[in-house]
Amino acid sequence: MYNRILIANRGEIALRIIRACREMGIETVAVFSEADRGSAYLDLADEAICIGPAKSAQSYLKIDQIISAAEVGNVEAIHPGYGFLAENSHFNEVCRSCKIDFIGPTPEAMDLLGDKNRAREIARKAKVPVVPGSGGLISDEAEALKVAHEIGFPVLIKATAGGGGKGMRVAANDLVLQTAIQQAQTEAQAAFGNAGVYLEKYVERPRHVEVQVLADLHGNVVHLWERECSTQRRHQKLIEESPAPNLPQETREAICQAAVRLIKSVNYTNAGTVEFIVDQENNFYFIEVNARIQVEHPVTEMVTGIDLIRSQIAIAAGEPLPFTQSNITQRGAAIECRINAEDSERNFQPCPGQIKKMFTPGGMGVRFESHVHQGYVVPPHYDSMIGKLIVHQPTRREAIACMLRALDELRIEGIQTTAPFHKKVLQHSEFVEGWVDTSFVERVFLNK
Amino acid sequence: MYNRILIANRGEIALRIIRACREMGIETVAVFSEADRGSAYLDLADEAICIGPAKSAQSYLKIDQIISAAEVGNVEAIHPGYGFLAENSHFNEVCRSCKIDFIGPTPEAMDLLGDKNRAREIARKAKVPVVPGSGGLISDEAEALKVAHEIGFPVLIKATAGGGGKGMRVAANDLVLQTAIQQAQTEAQAAFGNAGVYLEKYVERPRHVEVQVLADLHGNVVHLWERECSTQRRHQKLIEESPAPNLPQETREAICQAAVRLIKSVNYTNAGTVEFIVDQENNFYFIEVNARIQVEHPVTEMVTGIDLIRSQIAIAAGEPLPFTQSNITQRGAAIECRINAEDSERNFQPCPGQIKKMFTPGGMGVRFESHVHQGYVVPPHYDSMIGKLIVHQPTRREAIACMLRALDELRIEGIQTTAPFHKKVLQHSEFVEGWVDTSFVERVFLNK
Amino acid sequence: MAESESNGGVFDEARFLRIVELMKEHDLAEVDLRDSEQRICIKRGGPVAAALPPAPPAYPQGAAAAQASPQPAAAADDPNMVVIKSPMVGTFYSKPNPKAASFVKVGDHVDAESTICIIEAMKVFNEIPAEISGKVVAVLVKDEEAVEFGKPLFKIDTTG
């Protein structure tokens, strides 16, 4: 096991990793930008090293500074957290060349899965369903109709050079498809100088379901079941939970096994998340792999009782997984609300500033993961998440009730947070009944 | 289910009950003395009623004021918490006569078990072991020797009129017994004007092990396994845990079954704790029943996942237990440290006063049950416990590591607390190895 | 200042007012003008504000330090004004029975033994004596209102 590791991150995830290390008897070196100087969580590290000014590009994203801090700090490994350099395979390689363990997958696995198209190919080979499509460019209407009849309407027409919705069209039948193909080609030509389009099955009201996986260096791969993360605003997750509600047991098991197959097929190691979309008929399709720990990992920890950060560190240090698949069960229901310093009344605009007064929730089944406290100044330089409120209860119904009372207890003055918005979401019948898809928040609350 | 209940208590347990009620959709009426006016937890209740001045005798112990508040507050039930009126069967009866449910056992069961001698008799009838003894006064040396040989040395000679150790003597063999009997009789005569003495087996280095029981109004009785509470100072528990370390599985099950037998034999209902001492050979003996929720109930909640306060309320409202014995398993290990406003360097003298600065621990497996916060003034009128720090981890070793890091994170300035003392205890080899008896703290730390 | 002196003495009201106006206009905290035996010294707002402001309340307020003593207690502003507070939790009745007149009304004189109201607690009707003599200045609760311990019930003018 390591004696000393560096944490190449800030805020709540840095604190989370410091806590895990203290429990494992591992010393920690924290790094911080000048905007985070004096933050209370840095006191809990054994050493804290300033690596640059407030701007991420000059501090938390600056590979040479972090490696230099690792050398000065004399650490054996680096935990990248999430965001910043967590999925940067170059950083991962630099760590290796400096003989510092990167607590995560290898750079090779990261590269393989980092390319969406290659990942899709890998998934196909591992017999993991991907969203059905033409598999290549569509030359004319006749071919489009043929493919559409194979994969079934509605279909999505996408520009091969596209992005940001440009050149995208949905067609629900032959007639629409015939005209839409031409329009899409014309639009793509105009926007990207490339008229190439392809077809993909259009998944209506998809749910976002992801599977947590752990793989050690000895070939053992397990899943820790799924998380439901459909409550999103503009592709930003707001609420995550485990287990996914209203997911048939056979689907749950099939998704989890698919995730393990995929991870095994690329010799992926450490913690990873395999993301799927699930349609209204419970068909599931692979989307991508997140080759890092995720913000929402605590909901999995609550229902499985397994500490994912400690697991990541033990895996990187070469320890075999201390459990097998059959030991890993989902107990009860866990929900996480991301508490962001944002004003939900003003289009979720960030609200940095000082927390004048604060009262944190507690009690049975409540976990508040946060580095902030009364007097803390939320800096304007980083993302707006100031904490994660997680509850764990025997049933989902109880978890919602517990979350509501915990949100009531959370009192933060001086800045606006998303806590009031979460209360509205948690009380909405669609959420209560567990039928949330990724359009839910925008459809119901943002009148979009 | 109730619509509205009154909480006849203060501080952390009042907050604990308010939280449970909020989760159940039950309104709460809190009562408070003038010393607790303005306490933050009162804001979380639906109504708060001042019932008298700071002195407990004129407020939290004043039955008529609490009943009057219940009437004014229009509640259907009263939760007494622990301490104050929790085991006052007269209060319990007054509630009944006022048609307010008392959330606890009946006054009759309370009275039956409240008398230690009667409780011993009930235990014997239920085939629950009690500390073996003469069963009556000893008239002469010959009888004493006969009894001692029956129950086995060492034996304890106790004055029937005694108390506080007066007239008590330990005898390890015939010779000592012969002289000790006379001395004890003489001493008892002098001290109490009553020379009557009896013999009891002397349990050396006993461990304190207790069993949590839940019994509904429909005859269902289950245990929630045991708690080890041997880390005590002057009979005040400091650290509690579940499961009890180094307790053979057959002993664990035998103790738990004995507790259920006893509880069933008196038609006891609601939550209760059956206390035992366990000797170095894992023989166990019934001591008494605590007919209320206990301070240390969270360790049981953590390992079983069952909310005891919500269970108490549901039982009182007439709901059947939603689980059977076979559903109740111990998962992982939980430890609780009582955080008292006491100076362990100065003979644990209480330290009331204002908490100038405070930082509370968090993270995976950490639960801090407390009503205090930065700026709170610990009043001098009540007991010194200001919170309970509870951890839950897969193993006891991990639980100790987690508790140590959580105690490090707990920063309280302005008053002294027992947190530093807990760190010393948790790192002592006897505690780490799980061989603590009730003399441990005084023997090792207080040089007594 | 009633008798305004001639030739601009220090007691000249017009001059005094003029100085005050100037102080306001120019946000002056203090003016101290002396000439031989004459002196005009005026301080504005300053001294009050200059005194230490109360410590900002901790959040949440925490257990209060101030222990309101139950009845009777002098009102903060006027030492002759005494507030009679409820000695118990219960329901306040201003009269012995629904058809009767109130025990006391504003303007009445009470002495220490006068019953001023009834508080019902646990079906017991407790007659509450004034424990002080004076004139009733205000009745602070409504008939049949629930009261907690320490709730202000009456305001008494002890000079009345």
Next chain:
Amino acid sequence: MAESESNGGVFDEARFLRIVELMKEHDLAEVDLRDSEQRICIKRGGPVAAALPPAPPAYPQGAAAAQASPQPAAAADDPNMVVIKSPMVGTFYSKPNPKAASFVKVGDHVDAESTICIIEAMKVFNEIPAEISGKVVAVLVKDEEAVEFGKPLFKIDTTG
């Protein structure tokens, strides 16, 4: 003050106003003018602000508001004293190689291009220029000491 006195007595309004104007213009809190028996003492705004105690620091201090700018920065006390701070994390070397003399020592004069030390980061030896000219007043780190971003390295007297 209505009747302005001749020969500029202390109650002369014109003089009074002139003093107040000067106080405002120069942001004076207090003026106390005495001449034998005469005295004019005026206080403005000042006492209020002066009495306010500093807000107690929140605990823990939280992310610092003060953003230490990296090298060079004027020392708080003396505007001519400048502190050169480390522009990176690494190991500080005062000399180009173990056998050589230090780049600079106390008393040396440096200019903007002078190399004052080396900081090793990721096996790269970065020569650090002074970026300012002046006299070295103090070397604040030891040879081969690990330094973080923003760590004060040298104190330079820019008048030297």
